Amino acid sequence: MTQSSILIWPVLWPLVLGIVVFLFRGRTALWLSLAAAVGTALTSFNVCRAVHQSSTLVHEVGGWGAPLGIVLRADGLAAVMLGLSGLVGLVISVYSLTYFKSGSRKEQLFWPIWLLLWGGLNGLFISGDIFNLYVTLELVSLGAIPLIALAGTRDAIKASLRYLLLALLGSMSYLFGVGLLYMRFGVLDLMMLGNTITPDLTVYAAIAFMIGGLIIKAALFPMHFWLPPAHSSAPAPVSAALSGLVVTASFYMVARLWFYAFPALELAKLGQLIGLLGCGAILWGGWQAIRQERLKMLVAYSTVSQIGYLFLVFPLYNKAIEGSGIAWSGSILFAVSHAIAKSCAFLAAGIFIKVYGHDRISELRGAGRQLPMVTFAFALAGVNLMGLPPSGGFVGKWMLLKAAFVTGQWGYGVVMVCGGLLAFCYIFRVLEQFMTTPDENAPNLKSPAVMTYSVLVLAVTAVSLGFFTPVLLGILGVDSPVSLVSFAPEVLLP
């Protein structure tokens, strides 16, 4: 563990530039925003590289170590998340440069809010203090809401209102848990908490409140109903950020707490309960996605479904059973590839809406002929969502299935396979519409260049993520809480 100052830059760079962008206007603001996006991405990748090469990076803010001060910590998990936020955030930013009407009020307000949100996300990923996690979570939630409301439509206002009401409930529940833990142990630092925690009524109540609150924020079934309206009515880059990064952040927090603050506790039963909810999410989300008329609603329900897979790590990982550590890597890989693929899908949907003016699936016939690259990108994202090789979604799902096999929990394996079939149905349905021949008098439409290329970048990354598995596992393995058997590709074979 080394005190490092590069760790703080993925957080500070977007925050500083976010406020500076707010102070400027016009073209200057746009250039600054681009600089902010590029800088944030580069500093995030830098941290990834540093963690991979050496070991966990630590930064004691204010020079005060735990327990008095706040410690920021980048281990393998945080580094992977930072890399994810850097990549997805950069693409979303580039896309947004041309998405909003130039000089409009929406554009002026989008950039400072988005940059503050991005900074909050990065701060969340590297935070090592349970109260600091609360504050960064609030930064993220209260940043996401105005971005949704920016769309200005009645649906967007209503959806953001509902989201905020629920998000607040989640935050307060989490805060109660933090208060209980502090009352009992007198520490807020994650690592110290992990070392001193003991099973106790207070602790179990705290866990219930903290995880319960985060489950609302992660839209895990049955607390998912706020997500589809919110993610579908938001402007396209915002939907991408929400489904890709914000929801992942809430899942990350649960994982961080579970494996770092609570590993000493016996939480198997809670894990099974969460697993059941995950199954509900996979099946219900997939089923609802098939039934949707609008493309963005379909993609949003797909998020609901895919989130379910992530939460299967809690029942599938069993420290007593060797080899079940693969559930951990599978879940994180799945999270990363879902974030990339889902943001790609939403950005692509945004292009369709821009070009056609709507996203009704039945009326998007022949879009493949007119917007071939965008359709191709969407198809690649779909490959990842369905879990086909060589995409990251395939690798993640395969690892989770192996974990189900190794721990003898076949039920989860069956549900995952069903989820894959459902995904195939809803993706195929969309692609079928796109691939049909368009009507003869359909206008010859041009797809916006910058937006199309950004979508393609994400799509290709998601699909080829499978090839990068060893690298990702290498980063993830730094200070991993879980004993991963090995990182060789043989581990993927049954």
Next chain:
Amino acid sequence: MSTSLIYALTGIAIAGLGLFHYLSQRNILRKVLAGNFIGTGIFLFLVSSADRQADGSIDPVPHALVLTGIVVAVSATALLLALLCRYHDETGSLTLDEEDDE
């Protein structure tokens, strides 16, 4: 039963009252008000837990946490109310219909 424990339990009771109304009221303005009660209840509990030392010294960390909490609460309340007013301007309604939270 010390002073601070009384207030801690009172805080829990107030949070409970707030939670019940938050869940059961359909009028969003009332929901937001109830939410503020939940928040204040949590803060009462947190601050009271700072005053448990035998020698009477006060732990300043929960005070800092609650100050942060108060600021976050006013931020969220302002955002909620602004959204509600805009929602009301557009739809004339103060409830989210087909509401089915937990």
Next chain:
Amino acid sequence: MLLDGLSFDLLLSIALIALATAALRARDLFKSIVIFMLFGLLVAIAWVRVHAPDLALAEAAIGSGITGALFLGALNRIERKRKGAASGRLENPVNGSTSGAWAVLLTLVLTGLLAMAVLSGWSYSGGLADEALSRIDESGVVNPVTAVILNFRAYDTLLEIGVLLLAVLGVYAVCEGQTMRDLRRRDRSKVLETFVHLLSPMVVLTAGYLVWVGYKEPGGAFQAGALLGGAGVVLLLSGRELPLHTARTVVRIILGGGFLVFLLAGLLVMKDRAFLEYPRASAKHIILIIELACTVSIGAILTVLFSGCANLLAAPSEEEGP
């Protein structure tokens, strides 16, 4: 008959619960909000009882004062829009409650769980009190709460000002294109205007004092900022037009200045040190500068938040008055 400490606390607690119930069940929303504000003041007294005077100040100013103003502003705006409807005041039966059975059950379970958790864990008093108090000389200030907020855990405070900023940006995002309520003709009151004339300078002085004294006594940037925000609210209510729109660069600088100063202060000390690690000798001065900048920003932010809720946020073209 003198009340001993414990009886007073019991009575206050009962009063708090009673007021909370009254506020939540009142038929008239206006009454609910006023009772809520009264509740907030009693909570402030509770905090004095638990030896938290900084928080008592903050609660009275922000939790009760500003929040109450936000609610009243929103309520007023909604009622004006509904003037065509049957009743002027919004009453409970119009929007009733959903079937409460499961809500009652859930609340009872959760509250019971919380109460048991608190009771079982209460006796462990291993807080950070000793740690914080023993290192307070290194922090540059004497007031322990200020030390925690602006030094030991300054990073949290920095981020929470970011949260405030997001709320303001959100309010601007939501309030686009709203027409400004015309306060000029109807609501101007000579009494209020004179009151405001006399009070404004005093409020500014008191705010400055609160920041200064936060070094060793209860006080600090948030309390002072809330005071300034309250002054802003009263100014707005008295019909004074304040430039609040983001089109004006000055407004943006004031709103974002505190956050920027805080960030820069944390960055500038970073040579060979950690972020926000103030050198011991100048810690006191750095903290004061940060607090002053934040006080102004917080005051402006709270004023804008109020104007957003009360629909006083005008687009620049509408700002010319009679």
